[in-house]
Amino acid sequence: MRIACKFSAQTTVGDFMSIQKPLWSTTSKIDSHKKLSKDIECDVLVIGGGISGILTAYFLAQESINTVLVDASSVCSGQTKNTTAKITSQHSSCYQQIERKFSTDIARLYADANERAIDDFDRLIFDLKVDCDFIRLPSFLYATKSQDIIEKEFEFTRKCRINAVLTKRTQLPFDVKLALRYENQAQFNPYPFISKLSDYISIFENTRVLTIEDNIAYCDGAKIKAKKIVFATHYPIVNFPGFYFARMHQSRSYVVALKNTPLFKAMYYGIDKDDLSFRSYKDLLLLSCCSHRTGENPPIKNPYQHLLESARVYYPNCQLCYNFSAQDCITPDLLPYAGYYSKSKKDWYVLTGFNKWGMTNSMLCAKLVSDIIKGNKNPLQSVLSPSRFNMSTVKPVLSEVGHAIKSLSKTAFYIPSQSVADIKEEQAKIVMYKGKRCGVYKAKDGELFCVDVSCPHMGCTLSWNNVEKTWDCPCHGSRFTYKGELIDNPAQTSLKDNR
């Protein structure tokens, strides 16, 4: 099947600098659900309708546990909307790092769980007859500069009997130093999959959980009393207890979908700086790059421009069809957090910190959380416990705290030296405006949008993201439009209008 393009063949970078053209939500649909309008009770409340929340609620509902899922916006409107949806146990070079930080046994347990998660997707999609372009393919980890990391990851796959081989033969349009080819991985379109699972779940959309007191969640206009509460909100929304803000940050990456390129019969993930990732979807090639901490500048001035220009080197006739970006929560030890929200809250559960590998991680974490709720044993419970402690994480945790202190002191002491007159059209700056420190965006027609740039989450000073025309928080990754509307959590409210 051919996919319609959102841009003309002559598209230049200026056409798509700030406005995203997402792929999955444009080409597939998920039925909408109504807003919660009255108080209800249930056994389990799942907060968040991304892939992690939907899978958890599905597994619980299958056991006839009275489960309700709420989403602040709509199902699949968060980061899952813009994933590249590769279902792989190959997660960059994570296993050698986990082995170093923990042990071979723990790395092996985690690798096995990721391999099983691919099979779980396969089985579920087959049983429910979901037409979601699920296909088994090899996945390559490749290096263009140095081959050491690839060789070390290969050693691990041999120890753990993962089906992977070293090779230099790839379908990439350039030579590689070395690649590691994992067999029997998979890719899909997440929309039809999530849509099908949603049919088995009681869902309320446009229902943001505002506060939670023990087993009662207060939403706008209604409350939910639940015996157990699962936080699948991508970034956990309660700061205390849990302290997730001190042990995770968010990282963004950028994707373009292109036509008139070869069909890739495998997925590719590059591990060297500036390497690209590749996968095909129908007649499109999805190319991604440029990871960076949210709230800091991308490594390349305009990642979309970089992706398009890189693609045109190899495929001069390629045409840009979609462009989008997303972000994910990064943990200091590269394992996700799944299980009890904190030691002091035995009826609260969490799934987060997928380190940009949220397909298989959501599957294994959703199984783990639903096993704990059902009272079943699961070998990953202590490994992925959010309360785990590992000496190797002390330094990254201190670095997170340092980041927050730096940004908070900017909030307290920084007096901007520039004025509104210094702002160019379609750009923004933090300036003194009407006697107050403001984030001011100047529209093409000269209209000014003026917002309070103290992040509503914990008060850090927001930074201007000129590629996406958003205010982003360098501390924990909340994001807002230039008008101040909330895009990404952990913040739960929009910015104050300072006009």
Ligand SMILES: Cc1cc2nc3c(=O)[nH]c(=O)nc-3n(C[C@H](O)[C@H](O)[C@H](O)COP(=O)(O)OP(=O)(O)OC[C@H]3O[C@@H](n4cnc5c(N)ncnc54)[C@H](O)[C@@H]3O)c2cc1C
């Ligand atoms: C560019 C990019 C590409 C990626 N590609 C891959 C890939 O190929 N393979 C892979 O395995 N992983 C990939 N990932 C990672 C993966 O996409 C994510 O880990 C995953 O989608 C996260 O799902 P989630 O359910 O945790 O979050 P989300 O999808 O963000 O869902 C959270 C939901 O919670 C809701 N919510 C938030 N606050 C509240 C509240 N107070 N009340 C009610 N609801 C609330 C939101 O509206 C949202 O719908 C990629 C990540 C990026 C950045």
Ligand code: FES
């Ligand atoms: S996201 Fe935590 S302070 Fe902004």
